[in-house]
Amino acid sequence: MEEYRKALTVWYDHAKRDLPWRDSHEPYQIWVSEVILQQTRIQQGTEYYHNFLRLFPDVISLANASEEEVLKAWQGLGYYSRARNMHHAAKTIQSTNNGVFPADYNSIKKLKGIGDYTAAAIASIAFGLPYAVVDGNVYRVLSRLFGIFTPIDSTAGKKEFYQLAQLMLDPGRPGDSNQALMELGAIQCLPAQPLCLGCPFSTNCYAITNQCIDSFPVKSKKTKQKERYLNFIYLHHKNKLFLEKRGDKDIWRNMFQFPMIETNAPTSPEEVMVSKAWETLFKNSSITIESVYPERIHLLTHQRLHIRFFSVKLNENSISGRLIVAEHGEISKYPVPKPVENFLLEIGH
Ligand code: SF4
Structure with a gap:
């Protein structure tokens, strides 16, 4: 695994996109960026990120805002429960921790709307803690790279992918390591027509070797609309x-x-x-x-x-x-x- 970790972070250091939240180790800013980007394209998300921080530059200002002000700032992004949960969580941080963002994984995860993914992202990027993130990009990269057929929407699949992501995590640079795997999925290992040529794993990827890129990731059920x-x-x-x-x-x-x-x-x-x-x-x-x-x-x-x-x-x-x-x-x-x-x-x- 050491080789994979190294290849990934070396690739990330020269290929990563220059995004505003990448310069930050502020937990509040990391949190805002992660929540906004959960269902949003980078370009649109960047505008909202700047605007949100302009209106609510820190936990306290978000906690003191009215629900209507927060929803107005979120208007157009959709999935409004994200904004409501952030507002609620900011109030919790204000009342229980004097507005100081908690610095350990379990306390972060207790906040409303923060699940495994966001807690791991904040803990690793802001506090350098060794928690792996698993999002759609990570599922796609890992399933193709290692040829994993376990459905990603099954309990067994979730466990297997989390363990693998944890093994891929560089304990010396957990924040960069997590972002590297997600970045690889976002700009190289695309859902359709991945750009395998520039991928650091192009010589040892299961999917490319076996010409079955479209088979991954495997899902067990279709969601009905x-x-x-x-x-x-x-x-x-x-x-x-x-x-x-x-x-x-x-x-x-x-x-x-x-x-x-x-x-x-x-x-x-x-x-x-x-x-x-x-x-x-x-x-x-x-x-x-x-x-x-x-x-x-x-x-x-x-x-x-x-x-x-x-x-x-x-x-x-x-x-x-x-x-x-x-x-x-x-x-x-x-x-x-x-x-x-x-x-x-x-x-x-
Ligand atoms: S070689 Fe291609 S399919 Fe395999 S991980 Fe890299 S981009 Fe994805």
Whole structure:
């Protein structure tokens, strides 16, 4: 293993990308970068990383922010539970450790939203502790390199890959060693068409020797996607828009949106206007849908959202008291889900 470790860190030292968080050993900054990058491309993630640190430069400022401020900073990144968990964890660090980030693996892992991966990344990069990280890139590299057919989504697979990643860890440079394996997966051992030519393992990789790169990593089950049909009622009156706050179950928790009617299948404007939700919204007034925007698809990890916006012009008497009124220009104060943000841009708000 010593040879593999050495080849990997030598490759990393000359091939790694220059990324802002690579200069940092600050646990807070490492944490922010790791959480943002969990489901986000580097380029988009970098912008959010800078902006997040500008707004909340340390644990205390994040802990003292309101939930709406944190969600607003996160708007567009998706998976909003990540932001909520960070906010919660920052409050915990503030109340239990005077705002000082914990410096041992077990205490880091106790924080809300921090699992094995993030705890190992912070512990190794910020504190030089020997904990291996295993993410999608690591699964791909190790399964191809050593020809591991154990499914990565099985308990046995998770254990086997973790043990192997631990063996690949250079105890003298655990942070760099972890980042090297992930970097190799991100820029060299790509999911489709890996760039084997420049890979430090091109002469001893199982997958390339046996010409079975596409067979790895092995997965046992396919995740099923749920189809959902979300019909947003784009309510407007002169310069005003009307919003509601989402509940705290379901996706986009506590964010703001146009009143939304969910159906089990694609729905016509006529069907929307006779639905119970429509009746609740407008009681007995004679409000009607004036136009419909084309359907757009929004993908989440396990959900495929079919989204439509129905334009409804209100008159003075039909404005429901339970809705939030946002004047033109005020809307940017509210954290809204990505499809609503895109729609607002489209209609010039
Ligand atoms: S040789 Fe190719 S398939 Fe094997 S680890 Fe390197 S990039 Fe991946």
